[in-house]
Amino acid sequence: MKHSSERRCAKNVEALWALWPRAELPAALAAELDGCPACREEKAAFAELCARSIPWSAALPPARRARAARSVKSALAARAAPRPAVWVPSLVFAAALLLVLWTYRVPDVEVAPWRGAPPPRELLERQDLLEHMDLLQNWDEAKSLAGEGR
Amino acid sequence: MTQPSDAAGHPSVEPEERGLVDRARAGDREAFGALVDRHHGAVLGFLMTVARDADLAEECAQEAFLKAFRSLASFEGRSSFRTWVSRIALNEVRGQWRWRKVRGLLSLGSGEDAEVDSDALRSDAGTADELSALERRLELERAMAGLGRREREIVALRLEGYALHEIAETLGVTEGTIKSTLFDATRKMREKLQ
Numbered sequence: 001m002k003h004s005s006e007r008r009c010a011k012n013v014e015a016l017w018a019l020w021p022r023a024e025l026p027a028a029l030a031a032e033l034d035g036c037p038a039c040r041e042e043k044a045a046f047a048e049l050c051a052r053s054i055p056w057s058a059a060l061p062p063a064r065r066a067r068a069a070r071s072v073k074s075a076l077a078a079r080a081a082p083r084p085a086v087w088v089p090s091l092v093f094a095a096a097l098l099l100v101l102w103t104y105r106v107p108d109v110e111v112a113p114w115r116g117a118p119p120p121r122e123l124l125e126r127q128d129l130l131e132h133m134d135l136l137q138n139w140d141e142a143k144s145l146a147g148e149g150r
Numbered sequence: 151m152t153q154p155s156d157a158a159g160h161p162s163v164e165p166e167e168r169g170l171v172d173r174a175r176a177g178d179r180e181a182f183g184a185l186v187d188r189h190h191g192a193v194l195g196f197l198m199t200v201a202r203d204a205d206l207a208e209e210c211a212q213e214a215f216l217k218a219f220r221s222l223a224s225f226e227g228r229s230s231f232r233t234w235v236s237r238i239a240l241n242e243v244r245g246q247w248r249w250r251k252v253r254g255l256l257s258l259g260s261g262e263d264a265e266v267d268s269d270a271l272r273s274d275a276g277t278a279d280e281l282s283a284l285e286r287r288l289e290l291e292r293a294m295a296g297l298g299r300r301e302r303e304i305v306a307l308r309l310e311g312y313a314l315h316e317i318a319e320t321l322g323v324t325e326g327t328i329k330s331t332l333f334d335a336t337r338k339m340r341e342k343l344q
Contacts, residue, residue, distance in 0.1 A: 018329040020336050021309060049340055052290055055309040056195030059287030060204075061274040068208045069190045072215050073183055079216060 008032075013042050020046065021053035167231055175222040182219050189232045190215065192310040193239050199294070199306030201243050202266050210246060214239035229319045236307070236320045266291055293342040301335040304328055 012032050019025065025033075025043075033039040057065075167188075173181035190211065197207035218225070218235045225234055268288050275281040297305060300321075307317045314325045321328075 017333045017336055045340060054287045056198040057191040057310055059283045061280050063276055064274040068194055072186050072212045075212055
């Protein structure tokens with residue numbers, strides 16, 4: 001009988017210390033601990049240690065804590081980003097290249113078939129042909145007209 | 151849609167936090183800033199207890215959050231964001247210790263046996279209440295002097311309000327181990343405080 005009671009006490013005490021540093025105990029556990037003088041002592045020791053157990057997150061001076069958190073954020077902004085030294089000039093170069101290519105782009109117009117070589121002199125001297133300038137776009141037709149003496 | 155949960159069925163990431171994580175993953179720095187605001191204090195506090203060096207703790211906490219931001223794509227939400235960052239932060243401290251050992255920068259060792267620079271912290275305390283809270287914490291720190299590395303890590307996380315399952319996820323140990331370690335560690339602390 002005593003043996004089982006000791007076992008229960010040991011179990012309760014283990015459950016008690018597993019809660020450290022939270023001082024609030026489940027009502028059932030508190031009642032069981034109160035029922036035994038040795039367990040009551042453990043409970044008092046537990047309460048005393050909990051009262052003295054203050055985390056650094058509460059004890060560190062707030063100014064220092066805030067400074068440390070700020071430093072994480074500024075390091076995040078500075079170091080986690082792609083380095084400006086690399087991507088800013090790349091972006092500027094790409095924009096300049098696009099501008100140059102756009103400025104000197106090849107015009108998208110149909111090139112007249114006679115472009116590049118001057119028309120034969122005898123054709124230019126023919127006034128009647130000059131009246132039909134549109135026909136000059138087709139050499140074969142112009143030559144045939146010239147052949148017909150028109 | 152079901153929420154992700156860990157092996158024991160504990161809800162891993164609460165919906166609001168999941169929203170922040172999703173936004174941060176898409177590159178939203180404000181959302182990540184909100185995550186920093188939520189968890190930086192606990193992560194820093196945990197590291198302060200483990201490292202016993204405020205500067206090292208701040209440096210490692212900062213590095214942990216930066217690494218977390220860059221690795222958000224690999225965060226699957228099976229554990230809480232705080233647990234995930236804490237694991238990164240702990241690896242950071244351990245890495246720093248190893249690095250210091252290799253470089254032999256500290257004549258007294260790697261820093262694992264360092265003591266908190268209480269004077270530097272006192273100079274940051276602005277009011278009598280702040281100083282009183284700091285002194286109480288320093289007293290507890292002295293009571294923790296005899297704890298082993300694992301005991302200190304568990305006590306550090308517990309002090310900052312981590313649940314047993316969060317500690318288990320952060321350190322990769324069972325909840326049973328955590329309970330028995332807490333039992334032994336608190337006993338040692340009580341003896342020192344008497």
